[in-house]
Amino acid sequence: MPYRQLNVEERTLIAKGLNQGLSLAEIARRLGRAPSTVSRELARNHSPGDARVYLNTEAHLQALRRRRTPRHRRRLDEPALVGYVSAKLTLGWSPEIIAGRVRREHRKHPGMRVSAETIYRWIYHDCQHGGSLWQCLCTKRRRRRSQVRYGMGRRYQIRGRVGIEQRAAIVATRGRFGDWEGDTVLGRRGSSAIATCVERKSRWLSATKLNDRGALSWSAHAIARFKHLPRQLRRTLTVDNGAEFYRFEMIERAVRMRVYFAEPYSAWQRGSIENANGILRRYLPKGTDFNLISDKALAKIVHSINHRPRKCLDYQTPHEVFERAKRVALGI
Numbered sequence: 001m002p003y004r005q006l007n008v009e010e011r012t013l014i015a016k017g018l019n020q021g022l023s024l025a026e027i028a029r030r031l032g033r034a035p036s037t038v039s040r041e042l043a044r045n046h047s048p049g050d051a052r053v054y055l056n057t058e059a060h061l062q063a064l065r066r067r068r069t070p071r072h073r074r075r076l077d078e079p080a081l082v083g084y085v086s087a088k089l090t091l092g093w094s095p096e097i098i099a100g101r102v103r104r105e106h107r108k109h110p111g112m113r114v115s116a117e118t119i120y121r122w123i124y125h126d127c128q129h130g131g132s133l134w135q136c137l138c139t140k141r142r143r144r145r146s147q148v149r150y151g152m153g154r155r156y157q158i159r160g161r162v163g164i165e166q167r168a169a170i171v172a173t174r175g176r177f178g179d180w181e182g183d184t185v186l187g188r189r190g191s192s193a194i195a196t197c198v199e200r201k202s203r204w205l206s207a208t209k210l211n212d213r214g215a216l217s218w219s220a221h222a223i224a225r226f227k228h229l230p231r232q233l234r235r236t237l238t239v240d241n242g243a244e245f246y247r248f249e250m251i252e253r254a255v256r257m258r259v260y261f262a263e264p265y266s267a268w269q270r271g272s273i274e275n276a277n278g279i280l281r282r283y284l285p286k287g288t289d290f291n292l293i294s295d296k297a298l299a300k301i302v303h304s305i306n307h308r309p310r311k312c313l314d315y316q317t318p319h320e321v322f323e324r325a326k327r328v329a330l331g332i
Contacts, residue, residue: 095119192290204322230329
């Protein structure tokens, strides 16, 4: 049965029942309501001057005023919640992550609850009044946009490539650790680049500056990254059809990982790396000259990303999940 709010007649009956000395259970029975409904009504709409007094007319007016106030604005009356949300937004956390993490960190505090939609509404309301919270969003947009679908097309083929259609089905389900996706993030005018790899199950990110965009540099980065990992954590690598992956056989021979290639212009087949690169771009926007970014600065950025809770990980961080998997693989 759908929820039905109390009306003025029911509030009048509650007031009469209280004056007659009836119990909350009896009042609820006569109204055909749950006792908890009557209890909440008395707690929320009692007389402002005395919590022991209930005036039906004043109670109804209070309820109407509250109903006209948007719910997302009501949550602003919780200073601790507002402070938490503001602090995490400045760290680059998304509204969904904040909403999930605050519930996880404050399980026993009902006031510390907020939805992602409410946070978005705060941000957009702040933007309309000249605020800058919108700059904390990964898209840096002042309003929502409809999703754009990727186009289809053809691209040059890499000799000896093995298509993603031949990859084991378990990789698509993220049912195990050790399956990776790789890509290249370009700097200003393509003069510099960063090689990125992300583990599909944990979303753990690795990023290294490249001296050039050549295939040898990218393969050397991958070998250096994967050779120190336990065998269970280096099974497959999925990449696109870029020229930097021409030497994929080097990776397969050096670290015994099978490399698979996604279909051209099918970024959704490598959603994990696309998402990770998008987060990285929040720190290093398009047009950034990566030659001016030190290895230490890049490592600090990657550390921040890997310690950022994810909704898909039940609001754990990639670092927490990946390190736990590594300890299991090493038998620690």
